[in-house]
Amino acid sequence: MRESIRFVRRGKIVEIGKVDPMTTLLDYLRLSEGSTGTKEGCGEGDCGACTVAIGRSRGGKVVYEPVNACIQLLGMVDGSEIVTVEDLADGPTLHPIQQAMVEKHGSQCGFCTPGFVMSLFALYQGTEGPVDRDEINNAIAGNLCRCTGYRPIVEAGLSVCAAPRDDKFRKTVEDMAGILDFITDERDVFIGDDQRFFAAPASIDGLAALYAQHPDAVLVAGATDVGLWITKQLRELPKIIHLGRVRGLDGIEDTGREVLIGAAATYAAVEPFMRGIDPDLGELFRRIGSKQVRARGTVVGNVANGSPIGDTPPALIVLGASMELRRGDRARVMAVEDFYIDYGKQNRAAGEFVTGMLIPKLRADQVFRCYKVTKRFDQDISSVMGAFRFTLDDQGVIQEARIAYGGMAGIPKRAKGAEAALQGAGIRDAAAWSKAFEALREDFAPMDDHRASASYRAETAHALLGKALLEAAGTPSSRTRLVGRREDYVHAAE
Missing domain, CATH: 3.10.20.30 (Beta-grasp domain)
Structure with missing residues:
Protein backbone atom coordinates (compact mmCIF):
# COMPACT_ATOMS: atom_id res chain seq x y z
CA MET A 1 0.00 0.00 0.00
CA THR A 184 2.36 4.67 -11.92
CA ASP A 185 2.21 1.44 -9.95
CA GLU A 186 -0.36 -1.17 -8.99
CA ARG A 187 -0.37 -0.53 -5.26
CA ASP A 188 -3.48 0.59 -3.42
CA VAL A 189 -3.36 4.20 -2.26
CA PHE A 190 -4.61 4.91 1.26
CA ILE A 191 -3.92 8.24 2.94
CA GLY A 192 -5.30 8.87 6.42
CA ASP A 193 -6.86 6.62 9.03
CA ASP A 194 -10.10 4.71 9.53
CA GLN A 195 -11.92 7.91 10.49
CA ARG A 196 -10.77 10.16 7.66
CA PHE A 197 -9.07 9.04 4.46
CA PHE A 198 -8.60 9.31 0.73
CA ALA A 199 -8.27 5.90 -0.90
CA ALA A 200 -7.68 4.77 -4.46
CA PRO A 201 -7.70 0.96 -4.72
CA ALA A 202 -5.84 -0.62 -7.63
CA SER A 203 -8.03 -3.73 -8.01
CA ILE A 204 -11.73 -4.54 -8.03
CA ASP A 205 -11.24 -6.95 -5.13
CA GLY A 206 -9.45 -4.26 -3.14
CA LEU A 207 -12.30 -1.85 -3.83
CA ALA A 208 -14.92 -4.39 -2.77
CA ALA A 209 -13.09 -5.18 0.47
CA LEU A 210 -12.52 -1.54 1.36
CA TYR A 211 -16.09 -0.48 0.62
CA ALA A 212 -17.47 -3.42 2.61
CA GLN A 213 -15.37 -2.22 5.53
CA HIS A 214 -16.42 1.41 5.06
CA PRO A 215 -19.94 1.45 3.54
CA ASP A 216 -20.33 5.05 4.71
CA ALA A 217 -17.53 6.20 2.40
CA VAL A 218 -18.33 8.23 -0.71
CA LEU A 219 -17.40 6.61 -4.02
CA VAL A 220 -15.95 9.07 -6.52
CA ALA A 221 -15.28 8.43 -10.19
CA GLY A 222 -15.09 11.83 -11.91
CA ALA A 223 -16.27 14.09 -9.04
CA THR A 224 -18.36 16.15 -11.47
CA ASP A 225 -21.25 15.69 -9.04
CA VAL A 226 -19.52 14.95 -5.72
CA GLY A 227 -17.24 17.95 -6.23
CA LEU A 228 -20.28 20.21 -5.87
CA TRP A 229 -21.16 18.55 -2.58
CA ILE A 230 -17.91 20.02 -1.31
CA THR A 231 -17.85 23.42 -3.02
CA LYS A 232 -21.57 24.29 -3.00
CA GLN A 233 -23.33 22.18 -0.40
CA LEU A 234 -20.37 22.46 2.00
CA ARG A 235 -20.85 18.85 3.04
CA GLU A 236 -18.27 17.08 5.17
CA LEU A 237 -16.95 13.99 3.38
CA PRO A 238 -14.39 12.38 5.68
CA LYS A 239 -14.07 9.12 3.70
CA ILE A 240 -13.57 9.16 -0.06
CA ILE A 241 -12.80 6.17 -2.29
CA HIS A 242 -11.67 7.03 -5.81
CA LEU A 243 -12.41 4.51 -8.58
CA GLY A 244 -10.01 5.89 -11.17
CA ARG A 245 -7.07 3.58 -10.37
CA VAL A 246 -9.00 0.30 -10.35
CA ARG A 247 -7.57 -1.89 -13.11
CA GLY A 248 -10.05 -2.58 -15.88
CA LEU A 249 -12.83 -0.45 -14.42
CA ASP A 250 -12.45 2.05 -17.26
CA GLY A 251 -12.75 -0.66 -19.91
CA ILE A 252 -15.07 -0.43 -22.92
CA GLU A 253 -15.87 -3.34 -25.26
CA ASP A 254 -18.12 -3.58 -28.32
CA THR A 255 -19.12 -7.24 -28.69
CA GLY A 256 -21.19 -6.63 -31.82
CA ARG A 257 -24.50 -7.07 -30.01
CA GLU A 258 -23.88 -4.81 -27.04
CA VAL A 259 -21.43 -2.34 -25.56
CA LEU A 260 -19.89 -3.14 -22.18
CA ILE A 261 -18.57 -0.21 -20.16
CA GLY A 262 -16.82 -0.14 -16.81
CA ALA A 263 -17.87 2.09 -13.94
CA ALA A 264 -14.87 4.39 -14.44
CA ALA A 265 -15.30 4.83 -18.22
CA THR A 266 -15.70 8.54 -18.97
CA TYR A 267 -18.22 10.22 -21.24
CA ALA A 268 -15.40 11.22 -23.57
CA ALA A 269 -14.21 7.63 -23.94
CA VAL A 270 -17.71 6.17 -24.31
CA GLU A 271 -19.07 8.78 -26.74
CA PRO A 272 -17.75 7.17 -29.98
CA PHE A 273 -19.32 3.85 -29.00
CA MET A 274 -22.66 5.52 -28.29
CA ARG A 275 -22.54 7.32 -31.64
CA GLY A 276 -22.04 3.90 -33.18
CA ILE A 277 -25.34 2.74 -31.64
CA ASP A 278 -27.27 5.76 -32.91
CA PRO A 279 -26.44 9.36 -33.94
CA ASP A 280 -28.92 10.75 -31.40
CA LEU A 281 -27.12 8.93 -28.60
CA GLY A 282 -23.80 10.34 -29.76
CA GLU A 283 -25.22 13.88 -29.86
CA LEU A 284 -26.71 13.44 -26.39
CA PHE A 285 -23.28 12.52 -25.04
CA ARG A 286 -21.68 15.48 -26.83
CA ARG A 287 -24.10 17.82 -25.06
CA ILE A 288 -23.51 16.42 -21.57
CA GLY A 289 -21.68 19.13 -19.67
CA SER A 290 -18.54 20.45 -21.34
CA LYS A 291 -15.26 18.99 -22.57
CA GLN A 292 -13.96 19.40 -19.03
CA VAL A 293 -16.91 17.52 -17.56
CA ARG A 294 -16.88 14.76 -20.17
CA ALA A 295 -13.16 14.19 -19.64
CA ARG A 296 -13.80 13.14 -16.02
CA GLY A 297 -17.51 12.41 -15.58
CA THR A 298 -18.65 8.79 -16.02
CA VAL A 299 -21.75 7.21 -17.51
CA VAL A 300 -22.18 4.84 -14.57
CA GLY A 301 -21.79 7.76 -12.17
CA ASN A 302 -24.60 9.60 -13.95
CA VAL A 303 -26.84 6.58 -13.40
CA ALA A 304 -25.70 5.81 -9.87
CA ASN A 305 -26.27 9.31 -8.50
CA GLY A 306 -29.99 8.78 -9.08
CA SER A 307 -30.82 12.28 -10.30
CA PRO A 308 -34.33 12.62 -11.79
CA ILE A 309 -32.85 14.94 -14.43
CA GLY A 310 -29.82 12.82 -15.31
CA ASP A 311 -29.21 12.85 -19.05
CA THR A 312 -28.33 9.23 -19.74
CA PRO A 313 -30.87 7.14 -17.72
CA PRO A 314 -33.92 7.63 -20.01
CA ALA A 315 -31.91 6.59 -23.08
CA LEU A 316 -30.34 3.64 -21.26
CA ILE A 317 -33.75 2.54 -19.97
CA VAL A 318 -35.37 2.42 -23.42
CA LEU A 319 -32.35 0.57 -24.81
CA GLY A 320 -32.81 -2.07 -22.13
CA ALA A 321 -29.43 -1.49 -20.46
CA SER A 322 -28.48 -3.48 -17.39
CA MET A 323 -25.90 -2.94 -14.68
CA GLU A 324 -23.76 -5.17 -12.50
CA LEU A 325 -23.51 -4.47 -8.79
CA ARG A 326 -21.11 -6.00 -6.33
CA ARG A 327 -21.03 -6.25 -2.56
CA GLY A 328 -18.04 -8.03 -1.07
CA ASP A 329 -17.65 -11.24 -3.09
CA ARG A 330 -21.23 -11.30 -4.37
CA ALA A 331 -22.46 -9.76 -7.62
CA ARG A 332 -25.87 -9.29 -9.16
CA VAL A 333 -27.31 -7.85 -12.37
CA MET A 334 -30.37 -5.63 -12.69
CA ALA A 335 -32.04 -3.53 -15.36
CA VAL A 336 -31.22 0.16 -15.15
CA GLU A 337 -34.91 1.01 -14.80
CA ASP A 338 -35.11 -1.20 -11.68
CA PHE A 339 -32.27 0.73 -10.02
CA TYR A 340 -34.53 3.72 -9.28
CA ILE A 341 -37.00 3.33 -6.43
CA ASP A 342 -37.95 6.87 -5.43
CA TYR A 343 -36.45 10.35 -5.35
CA GLY A 344 -32.99 10.05 -3.78
CA LYS A 345 -33.44 6.30 -3.21
CA GLN A 346 -31.79 3.58 -5.30
CA ASN A 347 -31.96 -0.20 -5.26
CA ARG A 348 -28.52 -0.56 -3.74
CA ALA A 349 -27.53 -2.06 -0.41
CA ALA A 350 -24.95 -0.58 1.96
CA GLY A 351 -21.47 -1.43 0.71
CA GLU A 352 -22.78 -2.31 -2.75
CA PHE A 353 -21.40 -0.53 -5.81
CA VAL A 354 -21.83 -0.60 -9.57
CA THR A 355 -18.98 -2.24 -11.48
CA GLY A 356 -20.23 -1.78 -15.03
CA MET A 357 -23.05 -1.64 -17.51
CA LEU A 358 -24.26 -3.55 -20.58
CA ILE A 359 -25.95 -1.52 -23.32
CA PRO A 360 -27.69 -3.53 -26.09
CA LYS A 361 -27.22 -2.25 -29.63
CA LEU A 362 -30.21 -1.58 -31.86
CA ARG A 363 -31.57 -4.26 -34.16
CA ALA A 364 -32.41 -3.58 -37.79
CA ASP A 365 -36.14 -3.45 -36.98
CA GLN A 366 -35.75 -0.84 -34.22
CA VAL A 367 -35.89 2.95 -34.41
CA PHE A 368 -34.34 5.02 -31.64
CA ARG A 369 -34.67 8.72 -30.88
CA CYS A 370 -33.69 10.85 -27.89
CA TYR A 371 -33.96 14.58 -27.23
CA LYS A 372 -32.57 16.86 -24.55
CA VAL A 373 -34.46 20.10 -23.92
CA THR A 374 -32.54 22.81 -22.04
CA LYS A 375 -32.51 26.56 -21.63
CA ARG A 376 -29.03 26.72 -23.19
CA PHE A 377 -28.06 24.41 -26.02
CA ASP A 378 -24.64 23.53 -24.63
CA GLN A 379 -23.57 22.74 -21.09
CA ASP A 380 -26.95 22.84 -19.40
CA ILE A 381 -29.08 20.55 -17.26
CA SER A 382 -32.17 19.01 -18.83
CA SER A 383 -35.58 20.51 -18.27
CA VAL A 384 -37.02 17.46 -20.03
CA MET A 385 -35.16 14.50 -21.46
CA GLY A 386 -37.07 12.10 -23.68
CA ALA A 387 -35.98 8.76 -25.18
CA PHE A 388 -37.93 6.47 -27.51
CA ARG A 389 -37.43 3.05 -29.10
CA PHE A 390 -39.95 1.57 -31.51
CA THR A 391 -39.71 -2.01 -32.80
CA LEU A 392 -41.49 -2.28 -36.16
CA ASP A 393 -42.45 -5.24 -38.32
CA ASP A 394 -42.27 -5.26 -42.13
CA GLN A 395 -45.69 -3.58 -42.35
CA GLY A 396 -44.75 -0.74 -40.04
CA VAL A 397 -46.73 -2.11 -37.09
CA ILE A 398 -45.31 -1.26 -33.67
CA GLN A 399 -44.43 -4.55 -32.02
CA GLU A 400 -42.97 -2.82 -28.97
CA ALA A 401 -42.70 0.78 -27.78
CA ARG A 402 -40.35 1.84 -25.02
CA ILE A 403 -40.64 5.44 -23.86
CA ALA A 404 -38.82 7.06 -20.94
CA TYR A 405 -38.44 10.58 -19.63
CA GLY A 406 -36.19 12.45 -17.23
CA GLY A 407 -37.36 15.58 -15.42
CA MET A 408 -40.99 14.44 -15.37
CA ALA A 409 -40.97 12.66 -12.01
CA GLY A 410 -38.84 12.05 -8.95
CA ILE A 411 -36.95 9.37 -10.89
CA PRO A 412 -36.26 8.64 -14.57
CA LYS A 413 -39.40 6.74 -15.56
CA ARG A 414 -41.07 4.88 -18.40
CA ALA A 415 -44.36 6.08 -19.89
CA LYS A 416 -46.06 2.70 -19.77
CA GLY A 417 -49.52 3.99 -20.61
CA ALA A 418 -48.29 5.64 -23.77
CA GLU A 419 -46.31 2.49 -24.63
CA ALA A 420 -49.44 0.33 -24.31
CA ALA A 421 -51.46 2.72 -26.46
CA LEU A 422 -48.99 2.32 -29.32
CA GLN A 423 -48.60 -1.44 -29.05
CA GLY A 424 -49.89 -3.15 -32.21
CA ALA A 425 -50.70 0.09 -34.01
CA GLY A 426 -49.31 1.22 -37.33
CA ILE A 427 -46.49 3.72 -36.98
CA ARG A 428 -48.60 6.27 -38.92
CA ASP A 429 -51.87 5.48 -37.12
CA ALA A 430 -53.14 8.92 -36.05
CA ALA A 431 -55.76 7.41 -33.71
CA ALA A 432 -53.07 5.47 -31.83
CA TRP A 433 -50.99 8.62 -31.58
CA SER A 434 -53.93 10.46 -29.98
CA LYS A 435 -54.42 7.65 -27.47
CA ALA A 436 -50.72 7.73 -26.62
CA PHE A 437 -50.81 11.48 -26.04
CA GLU A 438 -53.76 11.09 -23.70
CA ALA A 439 -52.12 8.21 -21.86
CA LEU A 440 -48.96 10.27 -21.46
CA ARG A 441 -50.89 12.81 -19.43
CA GLU A 442 -51.82 10.01 -17.04
CA ASP A 443 -48.30 8.58 -16.90
CA PHE A 444 -46.79 11.64 -15.22
CA ALA A 445 -47.62 14.43 -12.81
CA PRO A 446 -44.62 16.64 -13.69
CA MET A 447 -42.75 18.58 -11.04
CA ASP A 448 -42.38 22.34 -10.79
CA ASP A 449 -38.91 23.78 -10.19
CA HIS A 450 -36.70 26.65 -11.31
CA ARG A 451 -35.83 24.88 -14.56
CA ALA A 452 -39.38 24.46 -15.84
CA SER A 453 -43.00 24.52 -14.76
CA ALA A 454 -45.15 21.40 -14.60
CA SER A 455 -47.28 22.59 -17.51
CA TYR A 456 -44.22 23.29 -19.66
CA ARG A 457 -42.85 19.84 -18.95
CA ALA A 458 -46.17 18.18 -19.81
CA GLU A 459 -46.45 20.01 -23.12
CA THR A 460 -42.81 19.38 -23.98
CA ALA A 461 -43.12 15.65 -23.25
CA HIS A 462 -46.17 15.58 -25.55
CA ALA A 463 -44.25 17.38 -28.29
CA LEU A 464 -41.21 15.12 -28.01
CA LEU A 465 -43.34 11.99 -28.35
CA GLY A 466 -44.96 13.48 -31.45
CA LYS A 467 -41.55 14.37 -32.85
CA ALA A 468 -40.24 10.84 -32.28
CA LEU A 469 -43.29 9.31 -33.98
CA LEU A 470 -43.02 11.69 -36.94
CA GLU A 471 -39.40 10.79 -37.46
CA ALA A 472 -39.96 7.07 -36.99
CA ALA A 473 -42.84 7.18 -39.49
CA GLY A 474 -40.75 9.06 -42.05
CA THR A 475 -43.63 11.47 -42.59
CA PRO A 476 -43.05 13.29 -45.91
CA SER A 477 -41.93 16.91 -45.68
CA SER A 478 -41.48 16.77 -41.90
CA ARG A 479 -38.63 19.03 -40.84
CA THR A 480 -38.07 18.27 -37.16
CA ARG A 481 -34.45 19.30 -36.55
CA LEU A 482 -32.44 22.47 -36.49
CA VAL A 483 -29.33 20.36 -35.92
CA GLY A 484 -28.72 16.66 -35.78
CA ARG A 485 -29.94 13.85 -38.00
CA ARG A 486 -29.81 14.99 -41.62
CA GLU A 487 -31.83 12.07 -42.94
CA ASP A 488 -34.96 13.60 -41.45
CA TYR A 489 -34.74 16.40 -44.00
CA VAL A 490 -35.01 14.15 -47.01
CA HIS A 491 -38.09 12.02 -46.37
CA ALA A 492 -40.05 13.87 -49.05
CA ALA A 493 -37.43 12.96 -51.66
CA GLU A 494 -37.60 9.33 -50.66
Missing part, protein backbone atom coordinates in the same frame (compact mmCIF):
# COMPACT_ATOMS: atom_id res chain seq x y z
CA ARG A 2 1.18 3.50 -0.83
CA GLU A 3 0.46 6.34 1.59
CA SER A 4 1.06 9.20 -0.83
CA ILE A 5 0.06 10.53 -4.24
CA ARG A 6 2.52 11.29 -7.02
CA PHE A 7 2.20 13.54 -10.03
CA VAL A 8 4.37 15.65 -12.33
CA ARG A 9 4.68 19.43 -12.28
CA ARG A 10 6.98 21.26 -14.70
CA GLY A 11 8.99 18.14 -15.41
CA LYS A 12 9.51 17.18 -11.75
CA ILE A 13 7.89 14.42 -9.72
CA VAL A 14 5.89 15.71 -6.76
CA GLU A 15 5.00 13.32 -3.94
CA ILE A 16 2.57 14.35 -1.19
CA GLY A 17 1.99 12.20 1.86
CA LYS A 18 -0.65 14.26 3.62
CA VAL A 19 -3.74 14.80 1.49
CA ASP A 20 -7.07 15.72 3.03
CA PRO A 21 -9.80 13.80 1.17
CA MET A 22 -11.73 17.02 0.40
CA THR A 23 -8.83 19.11 -0.94
CA THR A 24 -9.48 20.21 -4.50
CA LEU A 25 -6.85 20.55 -7.17
CA LEU A 26 -7.68 24.25 -7.44
CA ASP A 27 -7.03 24.86 -3.75
CA TYR A 28 -3.72 23.01 -3.98
CA LEU A 29 -2.60 25.05 -6.99
CA ARG A 30 -3.61 28.44 -5.62
CA LEU A 31 -3.12 28.07 -1.87
CA SER A 32 -0.30 25.56 -1.53
CA GLU A 33 1.67 26.01 -4.72
CA GLY A 34 0.90 29.69 -5.36
CA SER A 35 -0.03 29.13 -9.01
CA THR A 36 -2.71 31.79 -9.12
CA GLY A 37 -3.04 31.94 -12.90
CA THR A 38 -5.77 29.31 -12.53
CA LYS A 39 -8.86 31.23 -11.41
CA GLU A 40 -11.80 30.37 -9.19
CA GLY A 41 -15.08 31.49 -10.70
CA CYS A 42 -18.28 29.52 -10.22
CA GLY A 43 -16.83 26.73 -8.08
CA GLU A 44 -19.08 24.17 -9.76
CA GLY A 45 -17.48 23.34 -13.10
CA ASP A 46 -19.59 25.67 -15.25
CA CYS A 47 -17.51 28.75 -16.06
CA GLY A 48 -14.19 27.14 -17.01
CA ALA A 49 -11.98 29.79 -15.38
CA CYS A 50 -10.25 27.04 -13.39
CA THR A 51 -9.48 24.84 -16.41
CA VAL A 52 -6.15 23.01 -16.33
CA ALA A 53 -4.84 20.20 -18.53
CA ILE A 54 -4.25 16.74 -17.11
CA GLY A 55 -1.82 14.55 -19.04
CA ARG A 56 -1.82 10.77 -18.76
CA SER A 57 0.30 8.16 -20.50
CA ARG A 58 -1.68 6.15 -23.03
CA GLY A 59 -0.02 3.92 -25.57
CA GLY A 60 3.40 5.48 -25.16
CA LYS A 61 2.29 9.07 -25.56
CA VAL A 62 0.80 11.72 -23.30
CA VAL A 63 -2.87 12.56 -23.81
CA TYR A 64 -3.93 15.94 -22.42
CA GLU A 65 -7.52 16.58 -21.38
CA PRO A 66 -9.10 19.76 -19.97
CA VAL A 67 -10.36 19.47 -16.39
CA ASN A 68 -12.21 21.78 -14.02
CA ALA A 69 -9.75 22.10 -11.13
CA CYS A 70 -12.43 23.48 -8.80
CA ILE A 71 -14.26 20.14 -8.58
CA GLN A 72 -11.33 17.80 -9.19
CA LEU A 73 -10.01 16.31 -5.96
CA LEU A 74 -6.26 16.49 -5.49
CA GLY A 75 -5.96 12.77 -4.82
CA MET A 76 -7.50 11.99 -8.20
CA VAL A 77 -4.50 13.37 -10.14
CA ASP A 78 -2.19 10.59 -8.94
CA GLY A 79 -0.08 9.31 -11.83
CA SER A 80 -0.68 12.30 -14.09
CA GLU A 81 0.98 15.51 -15.28
CA ILE A 82 -0.69 18.77 -14.27
CA VAL A 83 -0.30 21.66 -16.73
CA THR A 84 -1.45 25.16 -15.83
CA VAL A 85 -1.38 28.40 -17.77
CA GLU A 86 1.93 29.38 -16.13
CA ASP A 87 3.61 26.35 -17.69
CA LEU A 88 2.91 27.02 -21.37
CA ALA A 89 5.48 29.64 -22.33
CA ASP A 90 8.94 28.49 -23.36
CA GLY A 91 11.09 30.96 -21.46
CA PRO A 92 10.21 34.46 -22.74
CA THR A 93 8.40 33.01 -25.78
CA LEU A 94 4.65 32.67 -25.42
CA HIS A 95 2.97 29.43 -26.35
CA PRO A 96 1.40 29.62 -29.85
CA ILE A 97 -2.08 29.72 -28.29
CA GLN A 98 -1.15 32.56 -25.96
CA GLN A 99 0.39 34.46 -28.85
CA ALA A 100 -2.73 33.95 -30.97
CA MET A 101 -4.92 35.28 -28.15
CA VAL A 102 -2.76 38.41 -28.07
CA GLU A 103 -2.81 38.90 -31.83
CA LYS A 104 -6.56 38.32 -32.17
CA HIS A 105 -7.43 40.50 -29.13
CA GLY A 106 -8.98 37.55 -27.32
CA SER A 107 -8.82 39.05 -23.82
CA GLN A 108 -10.19 42.08 -22.01
CA CYS A 109 -10.53 41.79 -18.24
CA GLY A 110 -8.52 38.54 -18.47
CA PHE A 111 -10.23 36.62 -15.68
CA CYS A 112 -11.53 33.91 -18.00
CA THR A 113 -8.51 33.96 -20.31
CA PRO A 114 -6.39 31.26 -18.57
CA GLY A 115 -9.29 28.81 -18.81
CA PHE A 116 -9.83 29.51 -22.50
CA VAL A 117 -6.11 29.13 -23.16
CA MET A 118 -6.01 25.76 -21.38
CA SER A 119 -9.09 24.45 -23.23
CA LEU A 120 -7.51 25.45 -26.53
CA PHE A 121 -4.21 23.93 -25.38
CA ALA A 122 -5.93 20.56 -24.92
CA LEU A 123 -7.45 20.88 -28.40
CA TYR A 124 -4.06 21.88 -29.83
CA GLN A 125 -2.40 18.82 -28.32
CA GLY A 126 -5.22 16.43 -29.24
CA THR A 127 -5.45 17.27 -32.95
CA GLU A 128 -3.04 17.30 -35.90
CA GLY A 129 -4.52 19.12 -38.89
CA PRO A 130 -6.68 22.25 -39.14
CA VAL A 131 -9.90 22.29 -37.13
CA ASP A 132 -13.18 23.94 -38.05
CA ARG A 133 -15.32 26.42 -36.15
CA ASP A 134 -17.58 23.71 -34.74
CA GLU A 135 -14.60 21.94 -33.18
CA ILE A 136 -13.41 25.20 -31.61
CA ASN A 137 -16.88 25.97 -30.30
CA ASN A 138 -17.15 22.48 -28.82
CA ALA A 139 -13.73 22.83 -27.19
CA ILE A 140 -14.62 26.11 -25.45
CA ALA A 141 -18.30 25.37 -24.71
CA GLY A 142 -17.35 24.98 -21.04
CA ASN A 143 -15.66 28.39 -20.83
CA LEU A 144 -17.69 31.56 -20.27
CA CYS A 145 -16.65 35.10 -21.21
CA ARG A 146 -18.76 38.16 -20.49
CA CYS A 147 -16.64 41.03 -21.84
CA THR A 148 -14.45 39.99 -24.78
CA GLY A 149 -17.04 38.03 -26.67
CA TYR A 150 -16.31 34.73 -28.35
CA ARG A 151 -15.48 35.77 -31.91
CA PRO A 152 -11.83 36.80 -31.30
CA ILE A 153 -11.29 33.76 -29.08
CA VAL A 154 -12.62 31.45 -31.78
CA GLU A 155 -10.45 33.20 -34.36
CA ALA A 156 -7.40 32.69 -32.13
CA GLY A 157 -8.16 28.99 -31.93
CA LEU A 158 -8.71 28.68 -35.67
CA SER A 159 -5.49 30.48 -36.51
CA VAL A 160 -3.23 28.54 -34.16
CA CYS A 161 -4.71 25.16 -35.10
CA ALA A 162 -4.26 25.92 -38.80
CA ALA A 163 -0.48 25.69 -38.36
CA PRO A 164 1.61 22.56 -37.65
CA ARG A 165 1.76 21.74 -33.96
CA ASP A 166 5.10 22.79 -32.50
CA ASP A 167 5.70 23.42 -28.80
CA LYS A 168 7.88 22.14 -25.99
CA PHE A 169 5.26 19.58 -24.95
CA ARG A 170 5.40 17.90 -28.36
CA LYS A 171 9.18 17.79 -28.22
CA THR A 172 9.31 16.05 -24.85
CA VAL A 173 6.25 13.82 -25.16
CA GLU A 174 8.17 10.51 -25.07
CA ASP A 175 10.20 11.56 -22.04
CA MET A 176 7.06 12.65 -20.20
CA ALA A 177 5.27 9.40 -21.05
CA GLY A 178 8.22 7.54 -19.52
CA ILE A 179 8.07 9.59 -16.34
CA LEU A 180 4.33 9.01 -15.99
CA ASP A 181 4.79 5.28 -16.50
CA PHE A 182 7.53 5.33 -13.85
CA ILE A 183 5.32 6.92 -11.15
